Amino acid sequence: MKFEAITIKDIAKALGLSTSTVSRALRDSYEISPETKQKVLLYAKENNYRPNPIALSLKEKRSSSIGVLVCEIANSFFSQAINGIESVAQEKGYNVIIAQSKEDFEKEISSLQYLASRSVDGIIFSVSAETSDFSHVQQLYGRGMNMVSFDRVVDFPDIHKVSVDNYKAAYEATTHFIKNGFSNIACIANAAYLSITKERVEGYTAALRDHNIKLDPNNILYCLHGGLIYEEVAEIMSHAMNSKQKPDAILACSDKITTNVMRYCQQQNIAIPKQLGLVGFSNLDLTDLLAPSLTVVSQPAYEMGRIAAELLIKQIESKRPIKEFEDVVLATELHQRASSEKKKAKL
Amino acid sequence: MKFEAITIKDIAKALGLSTSTVSRALRDSYEISPETKQKVLLYAKENNYRPNPIALSLKEKRSSSIGVLVCEIANSFFSQAINGIESVAQEKGYNVIIAQSKEDFEKEISSLQYLASRSVDGIIFSVSAETSDFSHVQQLYGRGMNMVSFDRVVDFPDIHKVSVDNYKAAYEATTHFIKNGFSNIACIANAAYLSITKERVEGYTAALRDHNIKLDPNNILYCLHGGLIYEEVAEIMSHAMNSKQKPDAILACSDKITTNVMRYCQQQNIAIPKQLGLVGFSNLDLTDLLAPSLTVVSQPAYEMGRIAAELLIKQIESKRPIKEFEDVVLATELHQRASSEKKKAKL
DNA sequence: GCATTTTACGCAAACGATACCGGTATAAAT
DNA sequence: ATTTATACCGGTATCGTTTGCGTAAAATGC
Numbered sequence: 001m002k003f004e005a006i007t008i009k010d011i012a013k014a015l016g017l018s019t020s021t022v023s024r025a026l027r028d029s030y031e032i033s034p035e036t037k038q039k040v041l042l043y044a045k046e047n048n049y050r051p052n053p054i055a056l057s058l059k060e061k062r063s064s065s066i067g068v069l070v071c072e073i074a075n076s077f078f079s080q081a082i083n084g085i086e087s088v089a090q091e092k093g094y095n096v097i098i099a100q101s102k103e104d105f106e107k108e109i110s111s112l113q114y115l116a117s118r119s120v121d122g123i124i125f126s127v128s129a130e131t132s133d134f135s136h137v138q139q140l141y142g143r144g145m146n147m148v149s150f151d152r153v154v155d156f157p158d159i160h161k162v163s164v165d166n167y168k169a170a171y172e173a174t175t176h177f178i179k180n181g182f183s184n185i186a187c188i189a190n191a192a193y194l195s196i197t198k199e200r201v202e203g204y205t206a207a208l209r210d211h212n213i214k215l216d217p218n219n220i221l222y223c224l225h226g227g228l229i230y231e232e233v234a235e236i237m238s239h240a241m242n243s244k245q246k247p248d249a250i251l252a253c254s255d256k257i258t259t260n261v262m263r264y265c266q267q268q269n270i271a272i273p274k275q276l277g278l279v280g281f282s283n284l285d286l287t288d289l290l291a292p293s294l295t296v297v298s299q300p301a302y303e304m305g306r307i308a309a310e311l312l313i314k315q316i317e318s319k320r321p322i323k324e325f326e327d328v329v330l331a332t333e334l335h336q337r338a339s340s341e342k343k344k345a346k347l
Numbered sequence: 348m349k350f351e352a353i354t355i356k357d358i359a360k361a362l363g364l365s366t367s368t369v370s371r372a373l374r375d376s377y378e379i380s381p382e383t384k385q386k387v388l389l390y391a392k393e394n395n396y397r398p399n400p401i402a403l404s405l406k407e408k409r410s411s412s413i414g415v416l417v418c419e420i421a422n423s424f425f426s427q428a429i430n431g432i433e434s435v436a437q438e439k440g441y442n443v444i445i446a447q448s449k450e451d452f453e454k455e456i457s458s459l460q461y462l463a464s465r466s467v468d469g470i471i472f473s474v475s476a477e478t479s480d481f482s483h484v485q486q487l488y489g490r491g492m493n494m495v496s497f498d499r500v501v502d503f504p505d506i507h508k509v510s511v512d513n514y515k516a517a518y519e520a521t522t523h524f525i526k527n528g529f530s531n532i533a534c535i536a537n538a539a540y541l542s543i544t545k546e547r548v549e550g551y552t553a554a555l556r557d558h559n560i561k562l563d564p565n566n567i568l569y570c571l572h573g574g575l576i577y578e579e580v581a582e583i584m585s586h587a588m589n590s591k592q593k594p595d596a597i598l599a600c601s602d603k604i605t606t607n608v609m610r611y612c613q614q615q616n617i618a619i620p621k622q623l624g625l626v627g628f629s630n631l632d633l634t635d636l637l638a639p640s641l642t643v644v645s646q647p648a649y650e651m652g653r654i655a656a657e658l659l660i661k662q663i664e665s666k667r668p669i670k671e672f673e674d675v676v677l678a679t680e681l682h683q684r685a686s687s688e689k690k691k692a693k694l
Numbered sequence: 695g696c697a698t699t700t701t702a703c704g705c706a707a708a709c710g711a712t713a714c715c716g717g718t719a720t721a722a723a724t
Numbered sequence: 725a726t727t728t729a730t731a732c733c734g735g736t737a738t739c740g741t742t743t744g745c746g747t748a749a750a751a752t753g754c
Contacts, residue, residue, distance in 0.1 A: 367706090406742060
């Protein structure tokens with residue numbers, strides 16, 4: 001079955017006009033008489049005429065659609081970000097085409113290829129946990145695709161970037177632990193290559209250093225697959241908790257890692273925060289209802305999405321190539337709750 | 348800036364052939380010599396040629412894209428469902444364009460219009476909480492748009508539908524309450540017009556009837572805006588909990604209502620399940636970690652998305668109009684946890 | 695050796711909309 | 725009466741791709 005819409009030709013035929021006249025009448029050109037205009041406009045309205053966007057796209061060489069590549073939609077951070085992207089896109093007459101990498105490098109490449117081959121006008125992307133080599137991105141970008149790097153940003157300079165101050169976020173979270181009497185704090189981070197991982201780990205180590213706590217390298221733990229599957233996190237936790245120098249607190253550096261750490265603790269009957277303090281990065285809106293209520297670092301995901309979309313669309317609609325690139329860095333929020341409550345007084 | 352891709356014309360010019368020859372060589376037509384074919388294929392591969400989907404769309408009168416209309420992306424049920432839709436779409440070479448109604452009737456109409464005007468080949472939709480009149484859907488469907496009704500299904504017969512057995516889900520949840528000694532069970536449902544609301548309320552009332560509990564009409568409460576905003580739920584809860592016959596248990600009939608009821612109870616220091624039992628519809632994957640762990644009815648959202656996408660694509664690709672319409676009804680799962688624990692023995 | 699078939703390719707139309715380049719009719723100016 | 729201006733509208737190329745038709749050259753048949 002096909003959905004047949006009325007075309008400019010149908011109007012022309014019905015009214016005994018040429019397609020060019022109809023086109024001009026619809027676009028309110030000065031060289032069409034008011035009577036003809038009205039006839040055309042009326043007929044168009046009555047028959048619910050909509051210009052065929054595909055024909056427009058072919059002619060204008062633009063599709064008025066933007067691609068979004070994230071690792072997973074069903075993740076509170078990304079779904080909120082997509083929400084923000086979608087709101088701006090809708091305002092500006094673009095539609096949003098989504099693709100998921102599932103934290104898989106190959107799927108990321110094919111997804112980008114897919115979006116590019118679908119003639120999107122631009123792409124907002126967050127790289128997968130497996131991605132250490134950005135040449136596929138650089139190649140696409142170099143060939144003229146409009147792109148905005150988002151959340152997990154790439155390391156080359158001439159591109160718009162939207163992210164949060166991960167260094168500060170981790171620094172504050174770690175400091176919060178220290179102030180509450182935790183000292184042997186482990187950091188479970190995402191894959192080591194990611195910008196967000198590097199920055200968060202740096203913030204974590206800096207906070208320890210600034211408070212004269214010696215860093216135990218074994219306390220920095222990486223999830224190669226972004227903690228997407230429970231087993232990955234469980235194994236890391238199990239290893240950490242069975243070591244001699246077992247940590248008294250965990251800084252979980254992603255949404256998925258956070259919930260999986262909690263799940264592990266519940267299954268192993270590890271009391272939070274008594275036996276183990278926990279602060280997690282999370283954008284879920286019910287972390288305050290968890291047992292115990294969870295201290296979280298939350299990101300302005302919706303706002304990030306909006307800004308990324310605005311930058312991208314501005315770039316798409318710019319007449320000349322962009323020379324000045326934005327590096328937008330937003331602030332996170334630390335919500336202090338029960339999962340990191342005071343262990344003992346310290347300073 | 349524009350992303351310029353190589354076209355069939357470029358290949359033709361480079362190789363001194365006509366576009367038709369190149370086109371046929373790429374499609375492996377028998378009327379092209381093996382040598383020419385190889386030359387073309389090689390050149391195409393080297394220059395990373397991809398057929399322009401927009402030109403194809405214009406010619407074939409199909410866009411190989413499907414629209415998805417949900418009330419909100421940032422909702423675990425819908426993001427999981429979109430996940431399922433996206434996986435099937437990817438397999439079959441379609442892309443997914445998303446639109447949100449935000450539970451708003453006007454936005455639902457404009458979103459559908461938007462999707463239709465973007466030349467999607469079909470639409471999977473779940474109506475908004477405000478939607479009681481389906482004529483806009485019926486009109487679009489009647490004009491030949493392929494559509495699959497999903498989750499909150501419409502009431503006309505000749506359309507594919509994918510939903511869950513809401514009657515049974517609510518019946519089981521209510522029975523579970525009764526078996527655990529709760530008797531004055533309130534049901535906070537979505538907007539009254541929605542299929543899911545009607546079915547869930549019916550299941551609820553049937554369970555009461557079958558267990559010889561008299562139904563108090565005041566115990567059926569509706570959220571006109573789907574419980575999207577906290578205040579809506581808080582007001583309903585406040586009214587219920589301050590009534591003479593205040594309920595000893597709540598059946599929360601949607602994701603948002605469930606979390607907002609929990610939030611209300613926490614703020615008002617209402618102990619669950621001691622003062623108030625709670626069972627909620629929810630697709631969050633960490634309801635077991637809430638305080639108290641939450642008894643939930645979960646839906647196979649991913650699977651629903653997959654099935655809906657498969658039905659839609661089958662319909663799109665069908666040569667003749669579909670005569671037989673599927674009404675797929677999947678089972679929900681009741682996860683019994685602490686929030687609805689035994690109050691006193693009964694039976 | 696001529697007629698016929700086969701092979702291999704080019705030409706042009708079509709999809710829907712736009713825009714440049716025209717053209718015609720009426721009216722006004724010379 | 726002829727030119728000129730103005731108002732209004734049509735023809736056609738274009739975007740990238742496919743496809744029916746046409747046709748030259750090569751291959752085959754007798």
